[in-house]
Amino acid sequence: MKTNLNVNFSGIELKNPVLTASGTFGYGYELADLIPLNELGGIVTKTITLRPREGNLQPRIAEVESGILNTIGLQNIGVRAFVEEPLEKLNRIGVPIIVSVAGSKTSEYIETVKILSGRRGVSAIELNLSCPNLKKKIICHDLCLVSEIIRGVKNVSKVPVIAKLSPLVTDIVEIALAAQNSGVDGLTLSNTYPAMAINIETFKPKLSTFRGGVSGSCIKPMSVRCVYDAYQSIKVPIIGCGGIMTGEDAIEFILAGATVVSVGSSSLVSPQNLIKIIYGIKGILERKNINSVKDIIGIVNKSFG
Numbered sequence: 001m002k003t004n005l006n007v008n009f010s011g012i013e014l015k016n017p018v019l020t021a022s023g024t025f026g027y028g029y030e031l032a033d034l035i036p037l038n039e040l041g042g043i044v045t046k047t048i049t050l051r052p053r054e055g056n057l058q059p060r061i062a063e064v065e066s067g068i069l070n071t072i073g074l075q076n077i078g079v080r081a082f083v084e085e086p087l088e089k090l091n092r093i094g095v096p097i098i099v100s101v102a103g104s105k106t107s108e109y110i111e112t113v114k115i116l117s118g119r120r121g122v123s124a125i126e127l128n129l130s131c132p133n134l135k136k137k138i139i140c141h142d143l144c145l146v147s148e149i150i151r152g153v154k155n156v157s158k159v160p161v162i163a164k165l166s167p168l169v170t171d172i173v174e175i176a177l178a179a180q181n182s183g184v185d186g187l188t189l190s191n192t193y194p195a196m197a198i199n200i201e202t203f204k205p206k207l208s209t210f211r212g213g214v215s216g217s218c219i220k221p222m223s224v225r226c227v228y229d230a231y232q233s234i235k236v237p238i239i240g241c242g243g244i245m246t247g248e249d250a251i252e253f254i255l256a257g258a259t260v261v262s263v264g265s266s267s268l269v270s271p272q273n274l275i276k277i278i279y280g281i282k283g284i285l286e287r288k289n290i291n292s293v294k295d296i297i298g299i300v301n302k303s304f305g
């Protein structure tokens with residue numbers, strides 16, 4: 001039996017449901033020598049800001065039990081340089097490109113999206129709402145600000161707008177609904193979890209900023225739960241993200257309600273894992289005689305309420 005992996009996400013046709021996760025795959029074209037990029041469902045770029053950012057001081061990455069702790073600090077060349085070169089190279093790959101955008105205030109998000117939107121090769125915008133605002137508070141923790149940013153960006157964007165939420169909130173459904181009511185076209189659930197690790201030889205934190213975000217296998221059950229909870233209350237499609245290392249993990253997110261998944265830490269371990277995950281999903285569906293991946297989206301909710 002030939003299983004169909006293609007899905008539609010907010011009007012974007014994807015040949016399979018596997019995307020790169022923002023920040024774990026460079027701008028998106030650099031790994032062309034290592035994997036066939038045109039086999040991916042799509043590419044989410046690292047987060048782009050209005051002005052270039054150098055990111056945080058080293059050390060910015062530390063290995064932890066079943067995961068990775070990072071504090072990259074949104075290092076990037078800024079949107080104007082991004083549209084000059086990386087975007088041109090991304091265009092040649094032939095898969096949908098989702099550009100991740102962040103800012104410290106609403107006007108920065110809007111200005112950045114104005115420069116990107118309508119450019120050839122930008123299929124959608126993913127708003128990274130897990131970064132700090134001017135008062136150093138995580139944007140996602142302020143419902144009014146989340147709504148203001150989404151409404152502002154939707155006003156200027158010619159392509160679908162996806163909001164990527166932080167999982168560390170009191171009620172993910174409340175924020176997901178606020179995002180949906182503000183006109184968002186899709187949600188990514190979710191980003192890293194705030195975390196910390198300490199070197200017991202030096203008595204110092206393992207990251208320059210002390211705290212960072214943890215990703216990888218250790219966060220998977222918590223991220224699956226975010227997708228499951230949100231799927232029951234919202235209508236917009238979900239990109240499931242957090243700890244997907246194998247096809248089995250991806251299927252779990254799809255059963256919980258994700259239309260598409262994005263893979264981060266696993267591709268840092270080996271970029272080949274992205275392709276293995278696509279074939280892993282296909283193998284599981286074929287073994288279970290399922291015609292299309294679309295048939296199992298959110299099925300756990302449907303069977304057990």
Ligand SMILES: Cc1cc2nc3c(=O)[nH]c(=O)nc-3n(C[C@H](O)[C@H](O)[C@H](O)COP(=O)(O)O)c2cc1C
Pocket residue numbers: 021022023024046047068070072074100128164190191192214215216217219241242243244262263264265266
């Ligand atoms: C080194 C590193 C850099 C990241 N940079 C970004 C980023 O620029 N923007 C963003 O939205 N998420 C960023 N993330 C979070 C990932 O996109 C993803 O949401 C998170 O790692 C959970 O997925 P995973 O467990 O598959 O890695 C980064 C993660 C890592 C490990």
